[in-house]
Amino acid sequence: MRVFTLFKEIMANLVHGPATRKYPYVRRPDFPGTRGRLMIDESKCIFCGLCARKCPSDALEVTRKPDQMWKFDQYKCILCAACVEACPKKCLRMAPRTEKYPDEE
């Protein structure tokens, strides 16, 4: 009969301190290539609408007439990066979670 089998790990954890971070103050940096947020470089976009056609969750809306518009609903996006692959002008990219949108505080 074996008891207290976890004793060694518990002692080790007491010495090593917590495994978690103090979250809002200490943030883990994202890995390179993390799909955190969708960003666009509007100056390059030609409003072809391919990204909107590929998007599985209808998060994108592109119109040419009467106004050129590229509209993105952040809360519908599932961060699959299908639009990034579809864009012929390579103006879309996946940014880390910490990057801010242009109109964000």
Added chain:
Amino acid sequence: MSTIVPFGPQHPVLPEPIQLCLELEDERVVSVIPVVGYVHRGLEKIAEKKDFIQDTYLIERICGICSFMHSMSYCMGIEELMSIPVPPRALYLRVIWAELHRIHSHLLALGLLADAFGFENLFMQYWKSRERIMDAMECTTGGRVMLSSCCIGGVRRDIDENQKKFVLDQLKEVEKEVTSLNRTMMEDYSVKQRTVGIGVLSKEAAYAQGAVGPTARGSGLVMDHRMSGYAAYRELAIEPVVETAGDCYARTMVRCREVMQSIDLIRRAFAQLPDSELKTPFKGNPSGEAVIRCEQPRGEVLYYFRGNGTDKLERLRVRTPTFANIPAMLTMVQNCQLPDVGVIIISVDPCVSCTER
């Protein structure tokens, strides 16, 4: 006189909503009625509305814990319908990500089991190790849970040398940590008191009721669909992990040993990783019928496809492993004591979102 006690849909041991109406005689369960349908999302119907390439991302969201395996099975099905060959490197990368998923799913299940019998410390230690696997997945694919790295005809991303080193380093740490935690799971007196001889499912009952995965293997059935050699499993020679007792302890042992097996598999897959293209380009739309089976952490998943030559599938049907395990789970719960019900259910590792889609 018997009493009916509703177990779930909100219950501390259940990670997902399923209800079992337990008919009790004193503390003994005499009969069980399952009630499902709390998280039905109609994914099969949405899959008929989106085109088959968009479905890859949709199908991945059937389950958060075996997401990669769902997208892999889906892609395998479409590849079969359209006769698309998959490059060898993509097959190996699929195995690597699928096995990472198996490890994290099993560590999650082992942690939840520890939580179900009140061993909080063990639960947190397992989840601490699991976090390393999540990091390995984010590092290689860009997503912690939804890898979205499988696509029709191959994979979307490669694993470079730095990432490979990171994954192998994490695996080494996980192996060290999990070996010592597994010792507690296997040998500790208090753990054994809660699992040995509880919720016994005989080999015959497991077979008759169509149990799959660790539930079937814990009862002595040798069935692991990886043995059929889909993806790169043919070259990796799988030895299924089988226990014979059929109780909660046996099912747990299967999971403990499969974590180690998966770590070994990933190492071998990295060692043999061939150089080739990542994906085969394709044109056209799927037509005809196909059935695909895959081994997920909880057992065998079955996909049925029917395409009609348009870009939308006519029918997509998914039979997930938990769905197959529910009858076996009800057999186990019968005649057990009320406090054991939680442990028995978690030992099957039910994934209710999968079941209801």
